[in-house]
Structure formats: C-alpha cells, structure tokens
Amino acid sequence: MDNNPFSADWMSGWTSLQRKMWEDWSEATQSTFGNAWQTESPLNFFKNGMSQWPNMFMPQPVKSPEVMAMRHAMGSMEEFMRMGREVFKLFQKVSDGGTMAQEWTGQLDKAIQQAKEMFNQGSEAMYGLTGLGKVDEMASFWSRPMKAWNDFITTNPAFSNDTMRALLSGGQATEEALQRFLSVPGVGYTREKQEKVQEGLRLALEYRKANEDFQKLMMETSKRALDLLHRKLLEMGAEGKSLQTMRDLYVLWVDCNEEANAATVAGKEYNEINTRMVNAMMRVRRNMAEMVDGTMSAFNLPTRRELDSAYRQISLLKRRVSALEEIIGELKGRDATAEINTLRDDMEKLGVRRLREELAALRNQLEEALTAPPAESGAEAADKTAIKKTVRIGNAKPQPAAAASAQKGE
Amino acid sequence: MFPFAISPDKAVEELARFNKKLAAGVKTFTEVGQIESGISPKEAVYRDDKVTLYHYIPRVENPHRVPVLVVYALVNRPYMADIQEDRSMIRGLLDEGMDVYLIDWGYPDASDRFLDLDDYINGYIKRCVDFIRDRHDIYRVNILGICQGGAFSLCFTALHPDRVRNLVVMVTPVDFHTPDNLLSLWVRDLDIDLLVDTMGNIPGDLLNLTFLSMNPFRLTGQKYLDMVDLMDDKVKLKNFLRMEKWIFDSPDQAGEAFRQFAKEFFQKNGLIKGNVKIGDRRVDLANITMPVLNVYATKDHLVPPDASKVLKQHVGSSDYQELAFNGGHIGVYVSARSQKEIPPAIANWLKERG
Incomplete structure (x- = not known):
C-alpha cells in the first residue's frame, strides 16, 4: 500500500484491505452460519455496504436485544464507514491542491459551507424522512448522526407508521390539490362523511406544516453543530493539537451535535414546535380513528369506542369488587370480644346502670315512706299497701335510709 | 497546524480493523445466550x-x-x-x-x-x-x-x-x-387529554423516544460503535446487552x-x-x-x-x-x-x- 498520506494511490491499499477484511468476514460467517450467508463476491458485499449484516439476524426474534443492538451497531458502522469515505475525499482535495499546511483552513471553510448548503435542501433530501429517500446518496457524512436519529424516529412504531409517513410526503402540487378539495362544500347524503374527510385532510396539512417546522429547526441545529465543529477544529489547529484516528473525529462530531442539540431542545422554540407537532399528529390520529370507527360500525363490527366503554365498565366493576373485598376482609378479621366489650361500654354510656340505681333509690324511698308512723285515713292506708305489694313484685331488697340518701347525692 | 494526523492508510487500516472486530464479534453474539431479566432468586x-x-x-x-x-x-x-x-x-x-x-x-x-x-x-x-x-x-x-x-x-x-x-x-x-427539568418542559404545553383520548395507553416506544431525545446522537449512534470494542468479550457484551434490553423494554403506560x-x-x-x-x-x-x-x-x-x-x-x-x-x-x-x-x-x- 502506498504510504503517501494524500496521494491518489491510497485507493489500491484500501482495496487490498477490503479484500483482507472480506476474507476475515467470510471465515467468521462460515464458521458461525455455514455458507448460507455468503454473498457472491467481495465486490457485492461492499456495493451493498453493511446491509447484509442486519439480514443475517432476521431469523431471530425481532425485538431481542441482540438483534436490536446488532442492527443499531450495523447502522452506526455503516455511518462510520461513510464518514471515512467523505473524509478521504476532503483529504484528497486538500492534497491535490498541494497546499495542505498553508490552506487547510480555507478548505475546511469550504467543506463546512458545502455541508451547510446540503442542510438547506431540507429534511426529505437529507434523510429520506418520508421513506422516499430520493437523494439520500448525496448526503455526506455531515448528516450522519442526525440521520441515525431520524431513522430511529421514523422506524419507531409509536411515533410513526406508513400512513403518517405518507401524510408527510408530497409537495406543493399535492397541497394545492388538497386545498381545492377542502374548499368543496359538502352536500347531500354523504355530506357528513365528506366533511369528516375534509377535516382529516385539513388536520393532515397542519401536521405536515408542523413537521416541516420541526425538521427546519433540526436542520438549523445541524448547521450549528457544523459551526461548532469548524470552531473546534480551528482551535485545535491553533493550539497545535490534532485528531489521531477516525474515531476521534467521529466522537468530536457527535459531541458537536449533542452540544447543538442540547441548546435547541432546551429552548422555547423547540418546545413550541414540538408541542405543536405532537398535538397536530394526535388530532390526525384521532380523526383517523373516528373514521375507522364509523366504517367498523357500518359493518356491525366492534369499534374502539365500544371496546373502551367495555374496558371502562370492567375497571369500575374491579374497583367495586376491591372495595367490597376490603370490607369483607375487615369484617372477617374483627375481634368479636372487643366488639362485645364495646357494646357493653355503649350500653353503660346509655345509663342503664344509673337507671337501675335510680330505680333502687325510688324503692328505698317508698320503703321508708311505708315504714313511717301511721297518720292517715283508711283509703290512704289501702293505697300504700297496694304500692308495697307492687314494689315487692320487683323483688327489690329494702335499703337503709342512709344508702338511699347517698345515692341521691350522686 | 493541520488538525488531522490521520493519513489515509492509517484511516483505512483503522476502518478495516474495526470491521474485522465486528465480524469476529458475530460469533460472540451467538454465544451470549439468554439475557435474563434480573439475576437474584x-x-x-x-x-x-x-x-x-x-x-x-x-x-x-x-x-x-x-x-x-x-x-x-x-x-x-x-x-x-x-x-x-x-x-x-x-x-x-x-x-x-x-x-x-x-x-x-x-x-x-x-x-x-x-x-x-x-x-x-x-x-x-x-x-x-x-x-x-x-x-x-x-x-x-x-x-x-x-x-x-x-x-x-x-x-x-x-x-x-x-x-x-x-x-x-x-x-x-x-x-x-x-x-x-427538560422532561417537564416538553410536557408542559402538550394536550395530554388529546394524547390519551387518542392513543389510549401511551406506548412505551414513545416514551423511549422522548428519553433518547436528550442525547440522541450518543444513544443511537456512538454507543453502538463503542459496543464493537467489547464484542470480543462475552461477559462485557452480555452486560451491554442486558442494559440494552432494559432500555428498550418499555411497557405501555x-x-x-x-x-x-x-x-x-x-x-x-x-x-x-x-x-x-x-x-x-x-x-x-x-x-x-x-x-x-x-x-x-x-x-x-x-x-x-x-x-x-x-x-x-x-x-x-x-x-x-x-x-x-x-x-x-x-x-x-x-x-x-x-x-x-x-x-x-x-x-x-x-x-x-x-
């Protein structure tokens, strides 16, 4: 391999290393998976980039951590390799000019400027956000960290799906056609349905606008990251420091992206746009769900609304059952002795004992009255006899006068 | 001073070495075995x-x-x-x-x-x-x-x-x-009623995405390049995968x-x-x-x-x-x-x- 750092011959060395790597790769895959994973030739392997790797893991469960990690690793590796390629191009330009030492800052300025121009083309061009990816190839390594993140978002089933991505596609012409459709008033039997569809499209346009604003903000963030990288490289140059490996460059670039991203996501603008985008997306989804419900209902099939209603009823019943179980548990666990004692206390508080004592005192008084000296008529004597008999029916023992007086004084 | 001490041949070697490591790591992947959810009996x-x-x-x-x-x-x-x-x-x-x-x-x-x-x-x-x-x-x-x-x-x-x-x-x-508190800031003006009424349960993947948004480039890119460095060590790789499993094991809310x-x-x-x-x-x-x-x-x-x-x-x-x-x-x-x-x-x- 030619060791001249910036000569055009480095490609031959690169090819021989690729061949060596291919041999290692073949050996590794054959020993692990047999011949099934061999591609036709090393050239095809490199032509397809790293796309063979994720396929290798397809037979395994899709969400297993090994598969996910390996897929992410493949994606990162691919970006890393592309970054290497782009850096070579940059070096090549600098080298061809023969003015590396003197004019590298000018070349760097130019490279950064070119990268910024690419960000100005919009997210669809840069990342293939809509899934179209029509000019994805032209995106250089500058967009790589952001692309990895965008891939993460667009493949996230919770955040996006084919329908939502489809809403993001289409250009100005589509929008104009939609606007024309939206201005058609609904009439006749299908008026309600038409209005619902029109409302859905209006919401979809709002979402698309919000998404575009979000992407623009992210593009600005990427440009700020480029400025940061530019500044840091210039500082390194001024301080006599240098990056030793491709990995160092990658890490520096990721750091710059993180720094720019941190500043963006903490800002009010991000919060406003992100909130608007998520709310808009939810309105679209809700409208879709309502339309689907309408269709399901027309076919006499269960709707989301009905299922929710059933789930709500189940939740309410569960709560009632839990409350009843708690009451039953309390009743089962109660100490009967304590309850009896409590009831006794309650009885006492009601004054039963006092009533008994008062009754006894009354009896005593009567006894005293009956034993007093006789100075009465015949009729009075007959009454007293009657009272005496009544009192004795109560089986009360006569009490001394002193005791009766004491009770009165309580 | 030019801040890149990376000659093309060095860079090519670095990438090739890296790729080789990845190829060798495939075997380790197949030997890692089951990733447990918690280890104490x-x-x-x-x-x-x-x-x-x-x-x-x-x-x-x-x-x-x-x-x-x-x-x-x-x-x-x-x-x-x-x-x-x-x-x-x-x-x-x-x-x-x-x-x-x-x-x-x-x-x-x-x-x-x-x-x-x-x-x-x-x-x-x-x-x-x-x-x-x-x-x-x-x-x-x-x-x-x-x-x-x-x-x-x-x-x-x-x-x-x-x-x-x-x-x-x-x-x-x-x-x-x-x-x-970034999370709080992001949630502050969201129409939560609309979100819940629309989605029903909130997907764990959506929350994951929110957490990843804080350090998206390290967590969706750099981390996996770093993983390649430890792919020749079965124990370290398994530990990495344990964490990976946990991160993406997000129940719906x-x-x-x-x-x-x-x-x-x-x-x-x-x-x-x-x-x-x-x-x-x-x-x-x-x-x-x-x-x-x-x-x-x-x-x-x-x-x-x-x-x-x-x-x-x-x-x-x-x-x-x-x-x-x-x-x-x-x-x-x-x-x-x-x-x-x-x-x-x-x-x-x-x-x-x-």
Missing part, C-alpha cells in the same frame, strides 16, 4: 391483575425484621435494580441483611387503559403492603420508592402513614418545575394513570402544591412524619437534584436525611461505585431506625 408471593409482588430470597440467616418494599416506576422495568450480579442494588440490600420485596407492574394492555393513580396507589401498592404486613405480622413496612415509584411512595405514605415505618426515596421528582401523572404532577406541579388528589383524598406531604431518606444523583439529567432535594421542605418528618450520589440517573443503581455506596447506606439507615 425470587418468588412470586402475591398477584393482583397484572401486578406481581416478588419476595427475594434472603442472603443472610436472620434478615432484618422489617421488610423493604421496592416500588419502581411504571416506565421501564424494575430489573434495572437487579441487572447483573455485580451491579445489583437488590443484591446489595440482601447482602446487607435486608428482607426485600418488589412490585412488578407488568405490561398493561388495552384492558388496563382506565387504571388510574388511585388504582395504583390505594389499590395495588396498598394491597401489596397489607400482604407483607400480614405475612410478617407487623404493622408497618419500610418502603423504597424509585423515580416515579418514589413519587407514588410519597403519595402512598402521605395517605397511609400508619402503614409505613421508614421511607426511602431514590432519584424521585418532587418539584416538577425546576428550570433544568395505562392511559388514565398517565393522564393524571402528566397533568397533576408534571403540568400543575401538584405534589409540592398539595393539590394532587388520589381517589377522593388530597396528598399532603406534611403527613409524612416517619423517618425519610432521600437519595438523589448529582448528575441526574432526568430528575435534576433540585427537583428531589425540595422534599425536605415539604415532609413533616423531623428525621429527614439526604444522600447525594455523584453520578447520573441510571448510574445510581448500576455503577460500580454505587454498589459500594448506596445499598450499605440505605441498609444501615434502616437498621438504625429499627
């Missing part, structure tokens, strides 16, 4: 709908007489606290002689959409606590609440102080409106519980304002009069330290202590240093208080 002792109460097998002959109930967040899975043998807060507590229980919330599905915070706090947590009280014939248990689980523990303890002997909270948000938590805690900051109502009762943190240990992480980007430390001003306890861990939100459970610092500190604090 445990038994399911109580089930309630999708909720399971686990009891970890004690690692000392006579464990501390008052068990600790670990209440984890609804977000992600609780095996983070027991992720690998040398990185397990649970194991650390068991080694320190604690008797440990843990609530596993399970994976809510559409039928759980209407579970609200009353169901979680006055329902599941209370029934788990009562189960432990009956099982051990004790009046009060120790509670260790983690992150959102810490907020739940605060609510539970404020509502049922007679059931809690000591309360430990870890990386727990209390003030949701500190200026450095029951819609109504999410609605309440997002609105009352995140948007209205109701916990410190005393406005949160669970069921028909208001949560008053001043009711927390038992000893409280508040563990927070000084570099926590999800729950900033100030969001946790404010607890001191709101609890009614005269025995309040803080433990600051020099690390991040995840490091507080899994870093090597935390293993030496956190479980012994918690266990000793609990033992001192009977």
Whole structure:
C-alpha cells in the first residue's frame, strides 16, 4: 500500500484491505452460519455496504436485544464507514491542491459551507424522512448522526407508521390539490362523511406544516453543530493539537451535535414546535380513528369506542369488587370480644346502670315512706299497701335510709 | 497546524480493523445466550391483575425484621435494580441483611387503559403492603420508592402513614418545575387529554423516544460503535446487552394513570402544591412524619437534584436525611461505585431506625 498520506494511490491499499477484511468476514460467517450467508463476491458485499449484516439476524426474534443492538451497531458502522469515505475525499482535495499546511483552513471553510448548503435542501433530501429517500446518496457524512436519529424516529412504531409517513410526503402540487378539495362544500347524503374527510385532510396539512417546522429547526441545529465543529477544529489547529484516528473525529462530531442539540431542545422554540407537532399528529390520529370507527360500525363490527366503554365498565366493576373485598376482609378479621366489650361500654354510656340505681333509690324511698308512723285515713292506708305489694313484685331488697340518701347525692 | 494526523492508510487500516472486530464479534453474539431479566432468586408471593409482588430470597440467616418494599416506576422495568450480579442494588440490600420485596407492574394492555393513580396507589401498592404486613405480622413496612415509584411512595405514605415505618426515596421528582427539568418542559404545553383520548395507553416506544431525545446522537449512534470494542468479550457484551434490553423494554403506560401523572404532577406541579388528589383524598406531604431518606444523583439529567432535594421542605418528618450520589440517573443503581455506596447506606439507615 502506498504510504503517501494524500496521494491518489491510497485507493489500491484500501482495496487490498477490503479484500483482507472480506476474507476475515467470510471465515467468521462460515464458521458461525455455514455458507448460507455468503454473498457472491467481495465486490457485492461492499456495493451493498453493511446491509447484509442486519439480514443475517432476521431469523431471530425481532425485538431481542441482540438483534436490536446488532442492527443499531450495523447502522452506526455503516455511518462510520461513510464518514471515512467523505473524509478521504476532503483529504484528497486538500492534497491535490498541494497546499495542505498553508490552506487547510480555507478548505475546511469550504467543506463546512458545502455541508451547510446540503442542510438547506431540507429534511426529505437529507434523510429520506418520508421513506422516499430520493437523494439520500448525496448526503455526506455531515448528516450522519442526525440521520441515525431520524431513522430511529421514523422506524419507531409509536411515533410513526406508513400512513403518517405518507401524510408527510408530497409537495406543493399535492397541497394545492388538497386545498381545492377542502374548499368543496359538502352536500347531500354523504355530506357528513365528506366533511369528516375534509377535516382529516385539513388536520393532515397542519401536521405536515408542523413537521416541516420541526425538521427546519433540526436542520438549523445541524448547521450549528457544523459551526461548532469548524470552531473546534480551528482551535485545535491553533493550539497545535490534532485528531489521531477516525474515531476521534467521529466522537468530536457527535459531541458537536449533542452540544447543538442540547441548546435547541432546551429552548422555547423547540418546545413550541414540538408541542405543536405532537398535538397536530394526535388530532390526525384521532380523526383517523373516528373514521375507522364509523366504517367498523357500518359493518356491525366492534369499534374502539365500544371496546373502551367495555374496558371502562370492567375497571369500575374491579374497583367495586376491591372495595367490597376490603370490607369483607375487615369484617372477617374483627375481634368479636372487643366488639362485645364495646357494646357493653355503649350500653353503660346509655345509663342503664344509673337507671337501675335510680330505680333502687325510688324503692328505698317508698320503703321508708311505708315504714313511717301511721297518720292517715283508711283509703290512704289501702293505697300504700297496694304500692308495697307492687314494689315487692320487683323483688327489690329494702335499703337503709342512709344508702338511699347517698345515692341521691350522686 | 493541520488538525488531522490521520493519513489515509492509517484511516483505512483503522476502518478495516474495526470491521474485522465486528465480524469476529458475530460469533460472540451467538454465544451470549439468554439475557435474563434480573439475576437474584425470587418468588412470586402475591398477584393482583397484572401486578406481581416478588419476595427475594434472603442472603443472610436472620434478615432484618422489617421488610423493604421496592416500588419502581411504571416506565421501564424494575430489573434495572437487579441487572447483573455485580451491579445489583437488590443484591446489595440482601447482602446487607435486608428482607426485600418488589412490585412488578407488568405490561398493561388495552384492558388496563382506565387504571388510574388511585388504582395504583390505594389499590395495588396498598394491597401489596397489607400482604407483607400480614405475612410478617407487623404493622408497618419500610418502603423504597424509585423515580416515579418514589413519587407514588410519597403519595402512598402521605395517605397511609400508619402503614409505613421508614421511607426511602431514590432519584424521585418532587418539584416538577425546576428550570433544568427538560422532561417537564416538553410536557408542559402538550394536550395530554388529546394524547390519551387518542392513543389510549401511551406506548412505551414513545416514551423511549422522548428519553433518547436528550442525547440522541450518543444513544443511537456512538454507543453502538463503542459496543464493537467489547464484542470480543462475552461477559462485557452480555452486560451491554442486558442494559440494552432494559432500555428498550418499555411497557405501555395505562392511559388514565398517565393522564393524571402528566397533568397533576408534571403540568400543575401538584405534589409540592398539595393539590394532587388520589381517589377522593388530597396528598399532603406534611403527613409524612416517619423517618425519610432521600437519595438523589448529582448528575441526574432526568430528575435534576433540585427537583428531589425540595422534599425536605415539604415532609413533616423531623428525621429527614439526604444522600447525594455523584453520578447520573441510571448510574445510581448500576455503577460500580454505587454498589459500594448506596445499598450499605440505605441498609444501615434502616437498621438504625429499627
């Protein structure tokens, strides 16, 4: 391999290393998976980039951590390799000019400027956000960290799906056609349905606008990251420091992206746009769900609304059952002795004992009255006899006068 | 000076070496085997709908007489606290002689959409606590609440102080409106009702994306390049994959519980304002009069330290202590240093208080 750092011959060395790597790769895959994973030739392997790797893991469960990690690793590796390629191009330009030492800052300025121009083309061009990816190839390594993140978002089933991505596609012409459709008033039997569809499209346009604003903000963030990288490289140059490996460059670039991203996501603008985008997306989804419900209902099939209603009823019943179980548990666990004692206390508080004592005192008084000296008529004597008999029916023992007086004084 | 000391041949060699490592690592991948969810032996002792109460097998002959109930967040899975043998807060507590229980919330599905915070706090947590009280014939248990689980523990303890002997909270948000709380900022103006009414349960993937947004480039790119460096070491790779599994093992959030938590805690900051109502009762943190240990992480980007430390001003306890861990939100459970610092500190604090 030619060791001249910036000569055009480095490609031959690169090819021989690729061949060596291919041999290692073949050996590794054959020993692990047999011949099934061999591609036709090393050239095809490199032509397809790293796309063979994720396929290798397809037979395994899709969400297993090994598969996910390996897929992410493949994606990162691919970006890393592309970054290497782009850096070579940059070096090549600098080298061809023969003015590396003197004019590298000018070349760097130019490279950064070119990268910024690419960000100005919009997210669809840069990342293939809509899934179209029509000019994805032209995106250089500058967009790589952001692309990895965008891939993460667009493949996230919770955040996006084919329908939502489809809403993001289409250009100005589509929008104009939609606007024309939206201005058609609904009439006749299908008026309600038409209005619902029109409302859905209006919401979809709002979402698309919000998404575009979000992407623009992210593009600005990427440009700020480029400025940061530019500044840091210039500082390194001024301080006599240098990056030793491709990995160092990658890490520096990721750091710059993180720094720019941190500043963006903490800002009010991000919060406003992100909130608007998520709310808009939810309105679209809700409208879709309502339309689907309408269709399901027309076919006499269960709707989301009905299922929710059933789930709500189940939740309410569960709560009632839990409350009843708690009451039953309390009743089962109660100490009967304590309850009896409590009831006794309650009885006492009601004054039963006092009533008994008062009754006894009354009896005593009567006894005293009956034993007093006789100075009465015949009729009075007959009454007293009657009272005496009544009192004795109560089986009360006569009490001394002193005791009766004491009770009165309580 | 030109800041690139990277000659093309060096760069090519570096990339080739890297690729070779990746190729060799494929074999290691196939040998890693099953990635476990938690490593300490445990038994399911109580089930309630999708909720399971686990009891970890004690690692000392006579464990501390008052068990600790670990209440984890609804977000992600609780095996983070027991992720690998040398990185397990649970194991650390068991080694320190604690008797440990843990609530596993399970994976809510559409039928759980209407579970609200009353169901979680006055329902599941209370029934788990009562189960432990009956099982051990004790009046009060120790509670260790983690992150959102810490907020739940605060609510539970404020509502049922007679059931809690000591309360430990870890990386727990209390003030949701500190200026450095990005999550809170992002949620502040979202139409939560629209979100829940539309989505029903909130997908775990959506929450994951939100968390990843904080460091998207490191977490979706650089991290996997770093992984290639350890692919020739089966143990290290397995540890990496354990963490990877945990990160993306995100249960969906029951819609109504999410609605309440997002609105009352995140948007209205109701916990410190005393406005949160669970069921028909208001949560008053001043009711927390038992000893409280508040563990927070000084570099926590999800729950900033100030969001946790404010607890001191709101609890009614005269025995309040803080433990600051020099690390991040995840490091507080899994870093090597935390293993030496956190479980012994918690266990000793609990033992001192009977």
